[in-house]
Amino acid sequence: MNVFVELNSLLESGTHTDYPKKAIENAKQVKEWKDKYGDEVTAMTPTGWARTNQLSKGEAISTETVQRMANFIRHKKNSKISPEYKDTPWKDNGHVSWLGWGGTEGIQWAIDKIKQIKKDAE
16 A cells, blocks of 8 residues: 555544644633633634633544644744743744644644554554
8 A cells, every 4th residue: 555545544544632722722721711811812714712712622633634633743933922921921923823733742642643553553
C-alpha cells in the first residue's frame, strides 16, 4: 500500500473523546473570555473556533482533527502570555489560540494519539 493511501486510511479511522479534561478546561476558558470580552478576543480562524467549541463541549473529534491538533505544535512558541498582556490574557492571540486548540495538554495528547494510531496500524 502506498504511504499516501495508508495515511488517509489512518486519518479516517474513527472518532475520539478521550482527550484530557484539561484540554476541555482550556477551551472553555477561551469561550468564557469570548462571552465576557466579545470583540476584544480577536484570536483564531473559524477552524480554530470550531475546535474550541468541540473541545469545550467534550465532543467526539475525528482522527483527522486529532492530526490537525498535533500539527498545532508549531505554534507552541506563542503559547505563553506575552508580558504586555499579563493582565489581559484574552488579548494575546497566540495564547488564546493555543488554549482554544486544547493547550499544552490537548496538543500533547493529540501527538501521542497519532503515534499510537500509527503504531496500532503497523
